[in-house]
Amino acid sequence: MHGNLFLLERTGPTPSFFITIERPSGAGQPPSGAARSLTLFMHNSILVTGGAGFIGSMERDTTSIVNLDKLTYAGNLRNLESIANDRRYEFVQGDIGDRDLVHRLLNHHQPKAIVHFAAESHVDRSIRGPDDFIRTNIDGTFALLEETRAYWTALPDLERARFRFVHVSTDEVYGSLGPDDAPFCESTPYAPNSPYAASKAASDHLVRAYHHTYGLPTLTTNCSNNYGRFQFPEKLIPLMILNARDGKPLPVYGDGQNVRDWLYVDDHCEAIATVLDRGRPGETYNIGGSNEQRNLEIVETVCDIVDEMAPRLSTPRRELVTFVKDRPGHDRRYAMDARKIERELGWRPKETFETGIRKTVRWYLENEGWVRDVTSGSYRQWIAAHYSV
Numbered sequence: 448m449h450g451n452l453f454l455l456e457r458t459g460p461t462p463s464f465f466i467t468i469e470r471p472s473g474a475g476q477p478p479s480g481a482a483r484s485l486t487l488f489m490h491n492s493i494l495v496t497g498g499a500g501f502i503g504s505m506e507r508d509t510t511s512i513v514n515l516d517k518l519t520y521a522g523n524l525r526n527l528e529s530i531a532n533d534r535r536y537e538f539v540q541g542d543i544g545d546r547d548l549v550h551r552l553l554n555h556h557q558p559k560a561i562v563h564f565a566a567e568s569h570v571d572r573s574i575r576g577p578d579d580f581i582r583t584n585i586d587g588t589f590a591l592l593e594e595t596r597a598y599w600t601a602l603p604d605l606e607r608a609r610f611r612f613v614h615v616s617t618d619e620v621y622g623s624l625g626p627d628d629a630p631f632c633e634s635t636p637y638a639p640n641s642p643y644a645a646s647k648a649a650s651d652h653l654v655r656a657y658h659h660t661y662g663l664p665t666l667t668t669n670c671s672n673n674y675g676r677f678q679f680p681e682k683l684i685p686l687m688i689l690n691a692r693d694g695k696p697l698p699v700y701g702d703g704q705n706v707r708d709w710l711y712v713d714d715h716c717e718a719i720a721t722v723l724d725r726g727r728p729g730e731t732y733n734i735g736g737s738n739e740q741r742n743l744e745i746v747e748t749v750c751d752i753v754d755e756m757a758p759r760l761s762t763p764r765r766e767l768v769t770f771v772k773d774r775p776g777h778d779r780r781y782a783m784d785a786r787k788i789e790r791e792l793g794w795r796p797k798e799t800f801e802t803g804i805r806k807t808v809r810w811y812l813e814n815e816g817w818v819r820d821v822t823s824g825s826y827r828q829w830i831a832a833h834y835s836v
């Protein structure tokens with residue numbers, strides 16, 4: 448199994464945040480030879496938050512990575528098995544809202560950048576219980592920004608200028624489109640509709656304010672729906688693949704005509720890496736797949752591929768589609784205008800939906816161990832409670 452992520456250096460058996468590293472004296476002064484090499488070395492790492500989740504476990508094998516992740520139900524170290532012993536990678540279990548921990552991590556690892564993925568990410572869960580969304584997505588981002596600001600302010604000039612804070616956000620902050628509306632662009636007014644979207648919108652505003660007020664070199668990315676390996680099977684595509692495999696009902700909300708713009712996760716990761724490398728501080732970049740599809744079309748495509756790749760059932764899997772009660776406040780349509788990131792930074796998606804969805808279905812069918820691990824205990828309780836009404 449191939450894990451995804453940005454990697455970090457291991458400093459020894461002691462948890463790294465207990466080690467004190469002296470910065471060279473005289474910020475802004477040229478350090479001595481030994482001190483300078485330590486500085487350059489330490490400043491080559493990136494702090495990733497939420498790196499054990501679906502998207503944060505992305506590949507970036509040229510850099511040292513510290514992965515700060517609370518390991519909620521959505522975080523899974525199995526996503527990172529292939530790099531667990533890489534000396535450039537270090538995992539720290541913890542909460543972005545724990546300011547002491549974040550303070551120690553920043554001062555010990557002296558990262559040159561932060562890529563902030565950590566969030567509560569599932570809309571249905573935010574409707575059932577918004578508290579964790581407020582705590583992590585808003586309060587947690589605020590705590591991270593405050594500690595980052597303190598760390599960044601104390602950096603020597605050159606490193607302060609080079610530092611970057613990339614905030615990973617969503618198209619859901621823009622609200623819902625009508626059938627003939629133009630796709631969301633970076634200047635579309637925010638109109639979040641779910642507690643999840645509102646919490647992400649609040650975090651985006653905080654990030655914006657930290658750039659505007661304090662000059663923190665932040666960049667925000669707003670992306671459409673991702674799909675691919677390692678996505679927790681509470682989300683549409685993996686849930687449908689696994690239910691279809693097992694011949695279970697496929698719960699489609701409402702009339703199944705809601706539209707999402709689907710992007711393969713590796714393309715999203717590459718866009719984030721591009722923004723980190725070449726984006727302009729203070730800017731936001733929309734990311735999307737130019738691949739609008741109705742939910743029912745997605746589910747039917749999944750059914751056909753599972754029919755082809757898994758043992759056949761007595762009837763086509765499309766017959767498992769079951770229309771269920773709609774999601775409250777369900778946004779009708781999302782679509783992203785990603786021309787800015789293409790024009791300014793040269794990013795565009797590489798994977799087509801036809802190839803990406805086949806890879807994704809195959810991965811879920813071939814990785815039964817991973818699926819078994821994540822679909823035990825609390826997962827079963829969620830599915831039972833959520834789909835019983």
Ligand code: NAD
Pocket residue numbers: 496497498499500501502503515516517518519520521522523541542543544563564565566567568569583587615616617618647669670671672673674679
């Ligand atoms: P995910 O739910 O799969 O993973 C989230 C990760 O964050 C998990 O590893 C979890 O343990 C960790 N986490 C949660 N609370 C934390 C806390 N308080 N402290 C530290 N770690 C914590 O989410 P994902 O789908 O990988 O999404 C990552 C980011 O991308 C999120 O910010 C999300 O809003 C955004 N995003 C997701 C999509 C999508 O389609 N999945 C699209 C656009 C943007």
Ligand code: DAU
Pocket residue numbers: 568569570571616617618619670671672673681682683684686698699700701705706707742774781
């Ligand atoms: O748009 C980006 C967002 O995409 C991210 O910010 C979120 O973190 C991510 O979860 C995703 O949100 P959605 O709500 O669009 O994704 P989800 O997979 O939950 O649902 C996709 C569509 O499928 C949506 O219209 C609801 C519908 N759906 C979902 C589930 C789980 C169903 O019809 N049945 C289901 O069982």
